[in-house]
Amino acid sequence: MTVHPFIEAEKQAGHSVKRACELMKVSRTAFYARRSGLPGPRAVRDAELTxxxxEAHAKSRGTYGAPRVHAVLKRE
Structure with a gap:
C-alpha cells in the first residue's frame, strides 16, 4: 500500500506535508521525487543493467545462467 496519495490529499487540503510524511514514516524527498514521475537514478541504472x-543471455542463445552472464558483463 502506498501512502503517497494520502500525503498528496493532505497537501491539497492545506495541511503540512512535513507532518504527514513524519506520520507516515516517509521522507519528504521520496514523496516529492515520486510526485515528479521521473525515474530515479537507481531505476535508470537497473534498466540499463537489465x-x-x-543481451548477454540472448548472445548465448539462452544457454548462459547467472554465473556466466556475470562473467560476460565483467569482461565487457
Whole structure:
C-alpha cells in the first residue's frame, strides 16, 4: 500500500506535508521525487543493467545462467 496519495490529499487540503510524511514514516524527498514521475537514478541504472543482462543471455542463445552472464558483463 502506498501512502503517497494520502500525503498528496493532505497537501491539497492545506495541511503540512512535513507532518504527514513524519506520520507516515516517509521522507519528504521520496514523496516529492515520486510526485515528479521521473525515474530515479537507481531505476535508470537497473534498466540499463537489465538490458545488458538480456543481451548477454540472448548472445548465448539462452544457454548462459547467472554465473556466466556475470562473467560476460565483467569482461565487457
Amino acid at each position: 538490458k545488458q543482462i538480456l
